[in-house]
Amino acid sequence: MIVGTRKPLAEIQGMVRGARRLLLAGCDTCVAECVAGGRKEVGELAAALMMAFRLSGQEVEIRETSVDRQCIHEFLLEVVEAAAGAEAVISLACGAGVQALAARLPETPVFPALNTQFIGETAERGLWLENCRGCGDCMLGLTGGICPISRCAKSLLNGPCGGAAGGLCEINKAKKFDPEVPCAWLQIYDRLSALGQLERLLELAPPKDWSQGEAGGPRRVLRPDQRP
Amino acid sequence: MSKKPEVVVLACQQALPETGPLVEALEGAGLRARAVPEPCSSKIEAFHLLRLLAVEADCVWVLACPEDACLLREGSRRLGKRLEHAREYLREIGLEPERLNLTRLSPGEPVDLTRLATDMADTARTLGLNPGCRGRGPKKEQPQ
Numbered sequence A: 001m002i003v004g005t006r007k008p009l010a011e012i013q014g015m016v017r018g019a020r021r022l023l024l025a026g027c028d029t030c031v032a033e034c035v036a037g038g039r040k041e042v043g044e045l046a047a048a049l050m051m052a053f054r055l056s057g058q059e060v061e062i063r064e065t066s067v068d069r070q071c072i073h074e075f076l077l078e079v080v081e082a083a084a085g086a087e088a089v090i091s092l093a094c095g096a097g098v099q100a101l102a103a104r105l106p107e108t109p110v111f112p113a114l115n116t117q118f119i120g121e122t123a124e125r126g127l128w129l130e131n132c133r134g135c136g137d138c139m140l141g142l143t144g145g146i147c148p149i150s151r152c153a154k155s156l157l158n159g160p161c162g163g164a165a166g167g168l169c170e171i172n173k174a175k176k177f178d179p180e181v182p183c184a185w186l187q188i189y190d191r192l193s194a195l196g197q198l199e200r201l202l203e204l205a206p207p208k209d210w211s212q213g214e215a216g217g218p219r220r221v222l223r224p225d226q227r228p
Numbered sequence B: 001m002s003k004k005p006e007v008v009v010l011a012c013q014q015a016l017p018e019t020g021p022l023v024e025a026l027e028g029a030g031l032r033a034r035a036v037p038e039p040c041s042s043k044i045e046a047f048h049l050l051r052l053l054a055v056e057a058d059c060v061w062v063l064a065c066p067e068d069a070c071l072l073r074e075g076s077r078r079l080g081k082r083l084e085h086a087r088e089y090l091r092e093i094g095l096e097p098e099r100l101n102l103t104r105l106s107p108g109e110p111v112d113l114t115r116l117a118t119d120m121a122d123t124a125r126t127l128g129l130n131p132g133c134r135g136r137g138p139k140k141e142q143p144q
Ligand code: SF4
Pocket: A001, A002, A027, A028, A029, A030, A031, A068, A069, A070, A071, A072, A093, A094, A095, A096, A097, A098
């Protein structure tokens, strides 16, 4: 899922400066799971903005809506309807959702309420971890299902480095993490060991073709069989 | 516009099954008061608290069971965390976090309503009207 965090209220207020009728649009999938942009968070932000605007002497009308996926056009019909009359829309989706909504609302400015952080998972209640960078050439098959690109601080393809201690990545020495960051390569070792596949570590991963990832410019997937 | 501060009490029915006397005591102390019975404090979300402050209340007071006596095990403890999360919004806006409050009452034990109402009334009077609430509006609308 996509993990995001809310922007400071002052930044959001600044973006919609001058607008008197706002629509807040949530997304009830990824960003609801990470408690940043689902319908409950829309309710929180709407109430908080209402109060913040009043304190600065403005009365702003704020409506709320939320859909299952802002990144899918078909789901956006409801938001487009709800946006009628709004002078600005604040989207609580990830960046993909904000852009999909903006494409549907050519005459209404759409602003992001979240900072989109990463593709990740809910590791524990209240803790989300990055576990994929969308590198375009997945190597999880070699690493026991643990991604060294996103989970190793150095994105090593052949690890570990020499700095791990007590199962922990040496990045913990440079910065305080709570909980501490484990060494992804030690996790890979433990996992392959449990699977009886340690011999996989003898295969040297070749240099990676980063052009398959974000280094290769805007990416797209084109499926002729799915085209109109 | 009434100048009396309004307190909205969200009362877990296990913690305080009968809210009438508390509301009377608050009104007797010169406040406006309304109580909303809740099936369990675990049902109260941060957006409920903030919305009440935005549209109606000068002060919101949650009455919950002690953390280890919640019907839903972790409900009361987690409600406490959500209330703190809602208070963070108030700090960010520049409103007093004490406009959101929580008191834990043991189910089945006698409640000192006079003391509770006095605490609430003192807090509400000290804070005064909530300038973030609809209809309080101490500031003039600014021209565009
Ligand atoms: S817009 Fe799509 S990708 Fe983004 S948070 Fe919502 S469901 Fe996830």
